Amino acid sequence: MSCFNKILLFFLSFLLIHPLESVPSIIPLNGSCTDKCGNIVLKYPFGSGFGCGHPAFSRFIKCTTSGVLQFSTTSGIYTISSLDYSTNTFVLTDPFMSTCSSMQNSGSFTLDHDDSSLTPFSIMKQNMFVLLGCSTTSAVFDPKQDLCDGGSGSNVCRGMYSCKGVTGIGLEPNDPISTCCVYDPPVPVGSGYGLNLPRLQCSSYSSIYGFGGDEGDPMKWEFGISLQYNNSYYVDESCKNCEDSGGFCGFSGADESFACICRNGVNSTINCYGRGYALSGTWRHKIQTGMSIGGIIFFWMMMLFI
Template identity: 45%
Template sequence: MAEMLKSVAVTLVLCSLVPCAWGLACWDTCGNLQVKYPFGTGPGCGDPRFQSSVSCVNQKLMFTSHSGSYLIVSIDYTNTVIYVADPRMSTCMEMQQSGSFGLDWTAPFKLKNDVFVLLNCSASSSLYNPQSFLCDTGSAHICTSLYTCPGVQGLGIPQFSPITSCCVYTPVNLGSANEVNLAKLGCESYTSIYNFGDDTTDPLRWRYGIKLQYNYNLDNNNFPSACADCEKSNGICGFTSPYNSFVCVCKNGVNTTTDCYGQVSYFSRGTSNGSAATALWLTGFVLAIPSIWRFVLQFL
């Protein structure tokens, strides 16, 4: 009991000197990416509907679905688009056996103009069923270009081979499982192209990756507008249990229901506000010590 009270006392004293972040630990960056609503860097940050899909792991912003976790390489907040990289996806320079890619039904994401190309597919694949032919024959030139890539040899396919084992799978049909299941489709690998640049015949200049559109205006129109005010005040949008209510997380560790205007940053430096705050903490520190120890000593 005595040791526990001593620990409490030390904690209270330290919090007098350096305010403890009783609020949420939310950050506006993850690695080199800016993180804004609807995304968050940890529990209680951003929009609750995105919590299971996007997270900051070891300073890398990751997108997660039932098929795996993928690095988010960039975010276009204006057009509500994220770009993710699948490390097992093939590109012109390196082709390899890939896993499947899928989206969770409950997650607010959908594919955005991606061109999925399935590679080294078996002749018996359901893709080539005459009753439900799933390959875009009008885009066969994409397969032709890809099979000129040096990386195609990584799939055991000689360069400039016939493109009979290649399928431009567009528009992408994710099916009832909401995924491109390579094993089921009888293909060894896939690539996704979201931008052909200024030369649709040069696969070395194409941009490979998965472009996902996100939608956050689902059922709570007040959340985005409240969040805009929060971010303007240099706060970070978050939510709190038990009802996922909106909170604005300020950089001094305080959570508010509106914005961070008027909140003094505990960590400001070189400003009059920072000096005043520091003086206030030191005063509180000096005044708090005798009272805290008197409280502890009565139990010893």
């Protein structure tokens, strides 16, 4: 056998012995996708963890091991208390946000946004941010800025300051509302919203998305941050076919391409009926082992004829 043929034989045998060792799995295994997180039903584009749901949502949302659906931004981690698919909305609960029954010094709230990657979330227009315990020198009270709602906002401030909870931020019930502001930001409420309390010189904030049918009783008001999500993230018919077959719509690979996550731990490129399957870890290992053994046998048989 010529030298060239020997070299060719060596490389062919090497590929058979090490067929897929250096090639990563096209679709990562993920048997942890679920259709519920606690008592909240999860549907696409929402998912329970990385690889589940739409990648643009997965960066912000995950389900904890204790069954709590969380939403993360640069300002903190918030609990999703409710999710309404009919209106494309969900409500965040900030443990440091003030309510009528309990007020405390709060942190800031930011809805992440940058020019290169728009988030699919925006704050609902009817959501009202109430700044509490603000310094009288705060920029929100600058008459040239006009950042406070002086109309119906005054009634909201009076309602909040009538709560016994104001003692938690060093005030007394029914104190003057001169340190309260129903904040009307200088830019439209939406992606990229930021509420920086230290800069605004305020002690706390509250967020109200509804009055519970009684604007005169702040104990019945609905406290939380209501967000709307863009529902244009559905993946044609691929996701519907996946869900109809009992799978979860997800994504995989460096390009975050669509993947159907099946309940048996095998991931598919189409659905879970047995068509378009990618290799699972188990089958991948068996194929690698089989090809490696076959490559060794092939190599030694050819060596006998050299």
